[in-house]
Amino acid sequence: MIAVAKRISRLIFQPILDFIYPPTCVSCGNLITDDVQHVCTNCWDSIIRVTRTHELYFETKGKLLRSGHVAELASAFVFEKEGAFQHIAHSMKYEGMPSLGVKLGKRVGEVMRQWNVSADCIIRI
Numbered sequence: 761m762i763a764v765a766k767r768i769s770r771l772i773f774q775p776i777l778d779f780i781y782p783p784t785c786v787s788c789g790n791l792i793t794d795d796v797q798h799v800c801t802n803c804w805d806s807i808i809r810v811t812r813t814h815e816l817y818f819e820t821k822g823k824l825l826r827s828g829h830v831a832e833l834a835s836a837f838v839f840e841k842e843g844a845f846q847h848i849a850h851s852m853k854y855e856g857m858p859s860l861g862v863k864l865g866k867r868v869g870e871v872m873r874q875w876n877v878s879a880d881c882i883i884r885i
């Protein structure tokens with residue numbers, strides 16, 4: 761019953777809120793049509809994806825394997841200071857947008873599946 765009330769409330773009030781506070785991308789600030797996504801397509805697409813041939817992947821994997829603490833490394837994104845990924849991560853972390861974490865987590869899961877990597881834990885490096 762509460763879920764139905766929330767949906768009805770959202771259907772009624774969301775257009776008003778969108779008119780007063782138009783939804784914008786958390787990274788570039790451009791207007792977006794889907795407030796749930798929080799990030800425009802251009803910003804998602806601008807995030808550099810890690811491949812197994814990426815220089816940074818080789819460098820990081822080498823360091824971690826030499827440390828003896830990990831057996832394998834899978835990585836999904838390259839962190840760039842002031843890049844879209846940083847803006848998204850900060851919005852997720854400091855502005856209470858957990859839906860962004862779900863989307864990032866799905867991408868990490870895709871990489872692990874594609875690379876046939878299993879993990880006991882996932883950490884950021």
Ligand SMILES: [Zn+2]
Pocket residue numbers: 785786787788789790799800801802803804
């Ligand atoms: Zn954007």
